[in-house]
Amino acid sequence: MRYLRAKHKQAFTSVITVISIVGVAIGVAALVVALSLMTGMHDEIRDKILGSRAHITIYGGSSERTIEDFREIRKRVLEIDGVTAAAPMVREKGLLQTRLGSEGVIIHGVRPEESRGVLDVFDMIVQGDWHDMEREAGESQRKGILIGEDLATYLGLVPGEKVYLLTLSTMTLSPAGMMPKRLIYRVAGIYKTGDWFADTYHCFVPIGDLQRTLGLGDSITMMQVKIDDIFDAPSMKQRVESALGGRFIVRTWIEENAGFFEALQLEKLALFFTITLIVTVAALNIISSLIMLVMEKNRDIGVLMSMGATSRGVMSSFMIQGLIIGVAGTLVGALLGAGLSWALDFFGVIKLPGDVYTITQVRFKVVPMDIAVVVGVALLISLLATLYPAWKASRLRPSEALRYE
Numbered sequence: 088m089r090y091l092r093a094k095h096k097q098a099f100t101s102v103i104t105v106i107s108i109v110g111v112a113i114g115v116a117a118l119v120v121a122l123s124l125m126t127g128m129h130d131e132i133r134d135k136i137l138g139s140r141a142h143i144t145i146y147g148g149s150s151e152r153t154i155e156d157f158r159e160i161r162k163r164v165l166e167i168d169g170v171t172a173a174a175p176m177v178r179e180k181g182l183l184q185t186r187l188g189s190e191g192v193i194i195h196g197v198r199p200e201e202s203r204g205v206l207d208v209f210d211m212i213v214q215g216d217w218h219d220m221e222r223e224a225g226e227s228q229r230k231g232i233l234i235g236e237d238l239a240t241y242l243g244l245v246p247g248e249k250v251y252l253l254t255l256s257t258m259t260l261s262p263a264g265m266m267p268k269r270l271i272y273r274v275a276g277i278y279k280t281g282d283w284f285a286d287t288y289h290c291f292v293p294i295g296d297l298q299r300t301l302g303l304g305d306s307i308t309m310m311q312v313k314i315d316d317i318f319d320a321p322s323m324k325q326r327v328e329s330a331l332g333g334r335f336i337v338r339t340w341i342e343e344n345a346g347f348f349e350a351l352q353l354e355k356l357a358l359f360f361t362i363t364l365i366v367t368v369a370a371l372n373i374i375s376s377l378i379m380l381v382m383e384k385n386r387d388i389g390v391l392m393s394m395g396a397t398s399r400g401v402m403s404s405f406m407i408q409g410l411i412i413g414v415a416g417t418l419v420g421a422l423l424g425a426g427l428s429w430a431l432d433f434f435g436v437i438k439l440p441g442d443v444y445t446i447t448q449v450r451f452k453v454v455p456m457d458i459a460v461v462v463g464v465a466l467l468i469s470l471l472a473t474l475y476p477a478w479k480a481s482r483l484r485p486s487e488a489l490r491y492e
């Protein structure tokens with residue numbers, strides 16, 4: 088510790104030591120902030136996606152597209168330990184027409200009371216009320232439709248306004264030839280999940296309307312399931328498949344979005360290795376600092392070794408000295424990175440275009456395991472940086488060190 092402090096002619100060495108500590112601290116802080124950013128973005132996107140999607144989805148088997156005995160299936164699924172809710176759904180592509188224009192949408196036929204337990208959109212209504220979906224209104228006895236805020240803004244819609252919904256898989260004969268079947272709805276509510284895709288392209292209508300339009304009778308196209316622990320989805324999938332006897336196709340939210348989350352994980356890994364190079368470069372300063380220290384302390388080393396100090400003892404001393412620099416820089420950097428991540432998250436500094444990243448604000452999430460990995464890597468690099476200078480010091484011969492003294 089005394090050798091690390093400035094003392095007359097060793098002042099320059101101490102400056103190098105300070106630069107080494109600052110370099111390691113900056114590298115560690117940058118790594119902590121980067122990992123916090125990627126973890127926060129990953130979790131934010133996942134939560135937004137799951138707000139409008141189920142944890143587990145059951146589709147019709149390979150031989151048929153629809154699920155007929157869905158009430159019995161729902162009963163079996165709800166009996167599985169870990170399942171909190173299940174709801175039938177009919178999904179179809181369509182076109183939403185208004186007085187200001189039209190937009191392609193994914194139509195979800197739902198039972199609001201049951202689907203509310205699976206999907207968060209029913210608790211994210213910013214205008215109107217989802218209860219109005221099944222209330223008939225007006226001379227044409229129109230039922231309600233739920234749409235996302237971005238879609239409502241684009242088409243200039245407010246609750247109560249009339250819209251037309253065209254299903255692209257059903258056609259009717261008209262004087263102009265075969266035309267898509269058109270249904271009349273009124274906007275019952277407008278939701279905002281924060282997921283740009285869901286808020287722009289998803290809409291929800293009563294399941295009975297869509298079943299009649301598509302000629303499904305009392306069948307559905309999928310069953311959506313919510314579970315207690317989203318990370319336990321793979322094992323829950325096996326339980327669901329076992330309970331249903333393997334008759335249906337079961338997919339988890341992880342499988343449905345596998346490519347997307349794998350890309351995010353790869354980005355996080357690439358960012359980790361890239362910024363680790365900053366710590367590595369900073370560790371070169373540790374090497375420089377120790378080499379200069381060894382050169383200045385030739386006489387001291389010679390005296391100690393002539394008095395019985397071993398090569399291993401000298402090497403250990405310089406390794407510990409280098410580790411002091413590494414530990415100091417790592418601790419300062421970890422605290423700085425964690426504090427900076429908290430501040431960036433608290434003040435919401437970084438905004439993003441929702442149509443590109445599906446989220447509008449970057450969240451920073453500090454995970455203890457990430458900090459532990461960063462600290463471990465930084466200390467390992469610092470330790471490796473001490474090996475060569477410490478080895479050189481241990482190889483010094485007392486006779487050579489004291490020849491001109």
